[in-house]
Amino acid sequence: MTAFKTLSLAMFKGFIRDKVTLFFTFLFPLMFLVIFGLILRDVGADKTRIAVVGDGPIVSALRDSGALELESYNDENAAVQKVKDGDLPAALIIRGQQLDVRFAQSDQVKSATVVGIVNGFVDKANLAATGQPPRFTFAAEKVEDASLKPIQYLTPGILSWGVAVSAVFGSALTLVSWRRKQVLRRIRLAPVSATSVLSSRILVSAGVALVQGAIFVGIASLPVFGLKLAGSWWLSIPLLLLGTIAFFALGMLVGAFAKTEEAASAAANIVVLPMAFLSGTFFPVDQAPAWLQTVSKIFPLRHMNDGMLDVLVRGKGIDALVVPAAILVGFALVVGFLASRVFKWEE
């Protein structure tokens, strides 16, 4: 067997036999996925429910549109009581041609939504009743907006983070431990090129990243979590590989400075954790202040996240890969170059 193949095999065996590494590569990110996935499952998913008393063409139109969820009551007092209790934001009472909306003052945003929607339907009905053609037309179409369901958002973020963590830790810890145990020196004394050693280690990290992708997406797709993959999901594969290389390079840089495995582990955490939070792994960055969003753009993980989100769930095509790919490649080149400058064969 060639040195490249045996080395890859040796490192792969070393990886799967190390329970701690397995935990941090697979279970740890999965824990976040499961916990956040379950906590946030219902947030923002529901449509606004209102109480309705009576029926008529406008109520039918509202029900068909699906803009609001309607809860029917026979008694006006009971419906208004619901609003008073704070259970529902508004009650719609129909008395023939007369529509009354009683809304809760506390929840003005929801109330305004309800009032606006009902008003719209009433206006439309009035216009139709005049028989006049509308002077202004207006069409509404659903857009996949940035505020996705939590699992749609979490899966790409946690996958990018998981891949980044395992690539950074994998390369930094391997480098430090090999240097300390003089495996590097042993390799240097063998007629084998540094390239085949390095590329076999990257191959193992890349394989791990693909397995992470398959497991995380597989679990998020379970009915409990309900991830819906977009048709362009396969574009995430090149992104996973480029991300692995970029973060592998970062790990080599960390490993070049750290003297012990403990130091490498701490340094890798200091680099990866803030980056994960600021890159929108656990919550969307668009809700953060503008300056923070600007800051987050300097992190390669942010761009990997964006790319993952675009191809895994937003269904964007290959164009969506251009910016993240360019940034990851650029990052890998710059950081890899720095790492090769400060690389040390021995302590």
Added chain:
Amino acid sequence: MTEERSAVVVRDVRKSYGELKAVDGVSFTVAEGEFFGILGPNGAGKTTTLEIIEGLREPDSGEVTLLGESPWPRNVKLLPRIGVQLQASSFFEKLTAKEQLQTFGSLYGVSAGTAADMLELVGLADKANEQENKLSGGQRQRLSIACALVHDPDIVFLDEPTAALDPQARRNLWDVLRAIQARGKTIVYTTHYLDEAEILCDRVAIMDNGRILALDPPAVLVRGLDAPTHVTLQKGAMSVVDASALDGVEEAHENEVSLTISTRRPAPVLSALAERGALDGLQVRTATLEDVFLNLTGREYRA
């Protein structure tokens, strides 16, 4: 002519780290098939000397020829012909003894079957499927020697292979080292055990403070010392006065348990003792490399 058959030629090699002269003008040659020992206390410069010969470090000055070639800068042609065992046990994580050997072998393009032979050679055949971290210190040491031999090199460098081993494990390892020499390999090894070097090596170089103080076969070094032989008897076997009067005795003294006689001509002394039937508790201690070291440096040997 002699240089052609030399495995290693070192000429006036020097290496300093700042103020410290780690290697301070060292010269020697090692013949093919020789078991060559470099001994001295920690910090004597043994390891640095070895690293310069292996091509891991560049000497500040001087010249090294290894199997007819220069080892520095990294000489890829030379690498398959040298085997190096490092001080730390350098292994890949979580691999079994056999997998370690296969992996190291693959770096040299050696077939996987060699691993089994090597395990046999170092007596680890029954540990083939044990992970490296589950082996004992002696077993790890033998495994790391097997890793240095897996590509069948012509010359093997061993850096303190017996350090930190218990006496039994050390003796096991000696058998391994002798078996390697029997295969026709040249062995260059460092140790701080003088007794061991005396038993194993064809020639030893005694190093201290970066210099070679003496270089010869151990027996020659000891003989050249002209140190007295110490004959020890049970106390009361003979009086101190009678002992001092024997032919050839230089000095005799007694403590609570024994009578010690110093002589440079042990033969007549021993026959005189035998004639008097005064051989109770007889022990004869000749000079060792430790005495050589003491004589060379003027201080006790401390490993």
